[in-house]
Amino acid sequence: MTIAATKQFCTFFVGGHYFGVPVLDVQEAIRYQEMTSVPLSSSVVSGLINLRGQIVVAFDLRRRLELPPRSDGAKPMNVVVRHLDGVVSLLVDEIDDVVETDEVTFEPAPATLKGVAREVILGAYKLKNRLLLVLDIEKVLSIEAITSGDGDDNAS
Amino acid sequence: MTLVGELVLARNQVLQFSATQSDPALLSATQQLNLLTSELQESVMKTRMQPIGKLWSKFPRVVRDLAGICGKRVRVQMEGEDTELDKTIIEAIGDPLTHIIRNAIDHGIEEPAIRTRRGKPEEGKLSLKAFHEGGQVNIEISDDGAGINVEKVRAKVLKQGLISPEQLTRMSERELIQLIFLPGFSTAEQVTSVSGRGVGMDVVKTNIEKIGGSLDIHSELGKGSTIKIKIPLTLAIIPALVVTSDSCRYAIPQVSLLELVRLDSEIAFKSVENIHGAPVYRLRGKLLPLVYLSSVLNTGSAQLNQDVASIDIVVLQADKLQFGLVVESIKDTAEIVVKPLGHHLKSASVFAGSTIMGDGKVALILDVVGLAEHAGLASKVEAIAASNLAGIQNDSTEGEKLLLVGVGDNSIAIHLSTVARLEEFPASAIESAGGRPVVQYRHGILPLVDLADFTGGYSAFSQNESPFQVVVCSGPHGIMGLIVDRIIDVVQENIQIQLIGERHGFIGSSIIHNKMTDLLDVHAVISSIDPSFFDEMKEALIGGVR
Numbered sequence: 182m183t184i185a186a187t188k189q190f191c192t193f194f195v196g197g198h199y200f201g202v203p204v205l206d207v208q209e210a211i212r213y214q215e216m217t218s219v220p221l222s223s224s225v226v227s228g229l230i231n232l233r234g235q236i237v238v239a240f241d242l243r244r245r246l247e248l249p250p251r252s253d254g255a256k257p258m259n260v261v262v263r264h265l266d267g268v269v270s271l272l273v274d275e276i277d278d279v280v281e282t283d284e285v286t287f288e289p290a291p292a293t294l295k296g297v298a299r300e301v302i303l304g305a306y307k308l309k310n311r312l313l314l315v316l317d318i319e320k321v322l323s324i325e326a327i328t329s330g331d332g333d334d335n336a337s
Numbered sequence: 338m339t340l341v342g343e344l345v346l347a348r349n350q351v352l353q354f355s356a357t358q359s360d361p362a363l364l365s366a367t368q369q370l371n372l373l374t375s376e377l378q379e380s381v382m383k384t385r386m387q388p389i390g391k392l393w394s395k396f397p398r399v400v401r402d403l404a405g406i407c408g409k410r411v412r413v414q415m416e417g418e419d420t421e422l423d424k425t426i427i428e429a430i431g432d433p434l435t436h437i438i439r440n441a442i443d444h445g446i447e448e449p450a451i452r453t454r455r456g457k458p459e460e461g462k463l464s465l466k467a468f469h470e471g472g473q474v475n476i477e478i479s480d481d482g483a484g485i486n487v488e489k490v491r492a493k494v495l496k497q498g499l500i501s502p503e504q505l506t507r508m509s510e511r512e513l514i515q516l517i518f519l520p521g522f523s524t525a526e527q528v529t530s531v532s533g534r535g536v537g538m539d540v541v542k543t544n545i546e547k548i549g550g551s552l553d554i555h556s557e558l559g560k561g562s563t564i565k566i567k568i569p570l571t572l573a574i575i576p577a578l579v580v581t582s583d584s585c586r587y588a589i590p591q592v593s594l595l596e597l598v599r600l601d602s603e604i605a606f607k608s609v610e611n612i613h614g615a616p617v618y619r620l621r622g623k624l625l626p627l628v629y630l631s632s633v634l635n636t637g638s639a640q641l642n643q644d645v646a647s648i649d650i651v652v653l654q655a656d657k658l659q660f661g662l663v664v665e666s667i668k669d670t671a672e673i674v675v676k677p678l679g680h681h682l683k684s685a686s687v688f689a690g691s692t693i694m695g696d697g698k699v700a701l702i703l704d705v706v707g708l709a710e711h712a713g714l715a716s717k718v719e720a721i722a723a724s725n726l727a728g729i730q731n732d733s734t735e736g737e738k739l740l741l742v743g744v745g746d747n748s749i750a751i752h753l754s755t756v757a758r759l760e761e762f763p764a765s766a767i768e769s770a771g772g773r774p775v776v777q778y779r780h781g782i783l784p785l786v787d788l789a790d791f792t793g794g795y796s797a798f799s800q801n802e803s804p805f806q807v808v809v810c811s812g813p814h815g816i817m818g819l820i821v822d823r824i825i826d827v828v829q830e831n832i833q834i835q836l837i838g839e840r841h842g843f844i845g846s847s848i849i850h851n852k853m854t855d856l857l858d859v860h861a862v863i864s865s866i867d868p869s870f871f872d873e874m875k876e877a878l879i880g881g882v883r
Contacts (some may be wrong), residue, residue, distance in 0.1 A: 217691075217699040218585065220634035221711075222682055229691055229699040234343055236691045236699055238679040265680055324681055 190306075192280050192313060193260060193273040196248035200273075201280065201306075201313045206262050210276045213256035214239075227272055230259065237261065239270040245321060247297050264322050271321070280313060282306045287315075341381045342574055342674035346693050348374040349671065353695035378574065382423070389467045389476070390418030392427050396438060400463060403442045410449055410460040411442055420467040422474055426568055429548045430476070433541040437478050437564055438463065440537065445482030445562060455559065457481065473592055479563035485556035487513045494519070514556055518542045549575075549590070549675070549689060551706060577673045577702065579694070580651060580664040582630040586700040587664075588673050588692055589651060593705040595659065597667060598650040609648070618650065618661055622738075622827045625652065627661045628712045634687070655709035662708070671695070675702060687711050739856075741825035741849065742808060744788045748825060748854045750847070751808060755859040757816060758809040759824055776807070776818065783809065785818045786862060810859050819862070826850075 190201030191210065216228030216239055227241040239259065243250060251257060257272035289304040301320045306313040348371060355367040397413050404411040422430075446452075446461035453459055466477040487510050494500050499519050508516075520539040545552045550568035569575060569592060577588040598620065600608060609616050609627065616627040627650065650661040673692040682688065686707035694700045738753035766776045767785070774785040785807065807818040828849060844856045 215698060217701065219682060219688070219701065220585075220636045221687055226681060229701075231693050231697055231699050234346065234693065236676045236678075236693065238681050240681075267679055269679060269681070322681070 186284055187281050188284065190280050190282060190313060190315065191260065192277040193258070194275045194277060195242045195246060195273050198246075198248075199277070199311055199313055200242075200316050201282075202260070202262060202271075202316050202318055204279055206264075206318055208261045208263055208268055211259045211261065214259060214270075227257075230270060232261065232268070232270070235268070237268055237270050239272055240322065241272045242321070243272070243274075245297070246301070262318055264318060269322060280308070282308070282313065341378050344374055345378055345574055345672055346674050349695040350697060382574075385424045386421040387424055387427050388419045388421055389427065389474075390415070392431055392434070393418055393465060396435075396465065399435060399438060400442060403439060404446075404461075407443055408448060409442065409446050411446055411463055412460050414462060414464040415466075416464065417467040420469060420474060422568070426474075426548055429544065430550075430566070430568065433544045433566075434476070434478070436537065436541050441478065441480040441482065441562070441564075445480040445484075447483050473567050473569055476566040476568070477563055478566075479561060481561040484558040484560055484562050485514050485517065485554075486558055490514065490516055514554055517554070518552070574672055574674055576670060577692075578651065578670050579668040579700070580630070580649075580662075580666065581668060582634060582665045583636045584665070585636070586668065586694060586698075587630070588671070588700050588702045589653070589662075589705065590689070590702065591670065593653050593655065595652040595654050598652060598661065600648045600650065602647055620652065620661070622829055625650075625659060625661045627663055628708070629663045631665070633708060633712045653705050653709075655706045658709055660709060660712075673700075673702065738827060738829045739849070740808065740827050741854065742788075742806070742819075742821040743823040743825055744821050748849075748852050749788065749821070749857050750828075750849060750854045751810070751819070751857045751859060753827060755810050756808055757811045760807045760809055760818070761804050762807055763804045778809075778816075778818070781816075783807075783816060783818045785820055787820045788857075788862075789820075817862075819857075819859075 189204040191204045191207045192199060192201040193210075194200070211232075214230040214232070216230050218228045219226055219238075225240050225244045227239045227244075230237050230239050241257070242248075251274065255274070257274060258276050259270040260273055260276065261268050261270045283306075286307045287304055288307065290299065290302050294302060301317050303315045303317045306315065351367050352371060355363055358364070393415055396415075400411050400413050441463055442461075446463070447455070447457075449459040452461065462481045464477075464479050466475075466479075468475055490513050491505060494516050495502060495505060500516070505513075517538045518541075542552050545566055545568065548568060550566055553565045553567075554562060555565070556562035569590075576591040578591055578594055579586055579588055581587070598618070600618075609618055611617070612624075616629075617624045618627055619625070649664050649667050651664055651667065652659060652661050671694070673694075675690045676692055677690050678688060687704060689702045689704035689707070691699055691701050739750040740753050740756050740759075742749050742751065760778070762776050767774050768777070769775065770782060770784075774787075775782050776785060777783070806821050806824055808821055808824075810817050810819060842858055842862045844858045846853060846855050848854065
């Protein structure tokens with residue numbers, strides 16, 4: 182078994198938590214883009230952005246993780262990730278860095294995790310000063326989970 | 338192809354930007370760019386066009402093979418093979434068409450023995466027809482087979498539990514036929530190598546809808562069925578109308594657009610009426626169900642605000658259904674490039690896709706059929722029809738459209754087909770030419786005829802200083818204005834004409850809305866003016882110019 186000893190993660194903050202997704206899944210990270218809201222869609226869908234002529238759906242990670250909404254005026258940033266045969270954007274509070282992690286410091290999510298966090302968090306890397314929570318992009322963007330949020334509150 | 342689409346988008350952006358600039362060099366450069374892009378787009382489109390016959394050419398063989406397997410005799414007829422379609426569309430409709438044809442042969446056309454018993458020729462007929470209509474391509478596939486047995490459909494749907502019995506009892510025959518598009522539906526008694534697996538018409542329907550087309554089925558038991566497919570000429574770039582609702586922009590494909598109606602505030606609240614909470618508008622005497630875009634999309638206030646200056650209604654055609662979409666404002670028309678929505682928004686049937694507007698922002702494209710479904714329009718229309726039956730006349734679907742006008746105490750009906758416009762002129766506009774009253778109308782001369790001369794009544798027009806109503810009619814020699822006292826209504830009715838004495842200028846009389854009404858013979862009225870009148874007019878005009 183030759184597993185790479187280190188892995189690289191693109192890290193960002195959402196609601197005070199420190200998350201990461203494998204850097205190879207990330208196409209780019211960009212500043213706030215103007216969005217067109219999509220009525221009647223799930224509340225997780227924030228809107229559509231124009232990414233150099235390509236229309237990309239933006240998902241609000243705060244809503245997906247059932248965290249309180251961003252304070253007024255705080256503009257989210259986009260982490261554009263590859264998913265299925267296209268790209269989607271994850272809205273995060275702040276983009277941090279690309280972090281190299283040691284496989285030995287990884288620990289799967291504790292059984293005490295509840296609800297949506299249990300679904301989407303694969304586990305944590307114990308960094309020196311904090312925990313890096315690894316998101317399972319497939320689960321985060323699972324169509325069932327997102328469309329089941331349909332009609333929650335469509336006010337936009 | 339996608340590149341051309343992108344180019345068109347980029348051009349739109351440049352155009353929008355240049356409109357804010359005043360540099361003449363930039364303007365002429367953008368105009369040049371605009372022209373070139375349009376030409377390029379056109380020629381690329383042209384090269385991609387292929388006749389549908391190319392696709393159809395394999396069908397006779399498919400039909401023969403299949404007919405052989407099923408022990409039936411089928412003749413294929415084709416019409417409009419040279420109808421051209423975009424290459425991608427030709428590719429996309431190949432499988433659905435084949436499926437429909439297999440269905441028609443397997444389920445539709447009967448065995449020769451049964452056919453002779455039913456008094457039909459032994460050989461079944463399957464006809465394929467393609468033609469252009471209003472920016473769309475229509476394909477009709479019809480067979481002269483057994484047709485769809487509605488009872489069988491009903492029983493099968495119940496057995497398969499696809500729909501609850503309560504829902505089923507409320508369905509009309511037409512809706513029942515549409516049930517064959519349900520996933521998992523099959524009427525075939527047993528599964529054969531040809532069909533009966535339940536993966537059928539729903540796949541056909543989704544495939545057709547995926548390329549922006551629509552599918553409709555008509556069937557008559559014992560006579561055969563016809564499937565009508567409407568598909569856009571091309572996928573990539575479509576003309577659309579841009580509207581707003583709650584300050585968000587939406588694009589409506591122009592193929593489903595019928596007309597735009599704007600109601601000013603004073604009349605808006607009077608003319609939008611309610612039938613059991615469903616808003617309707619009387620469009621030329623027919624009730625048009627209204628749908629508020631903001632309430633369908635759940636984005637804002639569901640009801641009309643009293644302080645809105647005017648209402649804009651976009652009259653749309655969804656399948657067989659017409660409805661009015663009330664939007665906040667109507668912006669512009671634009672050529673848009675359709676981009677599919679991501680996997681996560683597939684379930685939003687209200688949207689057909691998205692596009693990038695001139696300013697670089699994203700706008701959603703409305704799916705008119707989905708919108709009507711989402712608004713629950715089918716059920717509302719039924720409610721309206723029901724309340725129609727209860728009260729007002731409902732049998733007005735057939736009959737003639739008549740314009741009712743009043744002259745003195747008489748009411749006169751004019752065939753709407755002869756009426757070009759209704760106008761109002763101030764009394765001071767009347768001038769005289771060639772001894773006749775005329776008005777200047779659209780840079781031309783409109784000769785006037787006072788209808789009171791024909792009714793023998795007394796018209797208020799000659800002395801009155803107030804503005805007068807004119808019905809502009811088109812006749813054999815040009816247009817002509819009929820002076821009337823008032824415009825009453827437009828009705829659509831089956832009239833029975835009775836001749837009561839022979840009077841010049843009238844076809845006869847009838848009772849419309851409980852009132853004796855004379856039916857005007859417009860041609861007689863116009864020709865009652867010396868036919869050379871118009872020539873004189875011309876000469877007078879030329880003389881005047883000299």
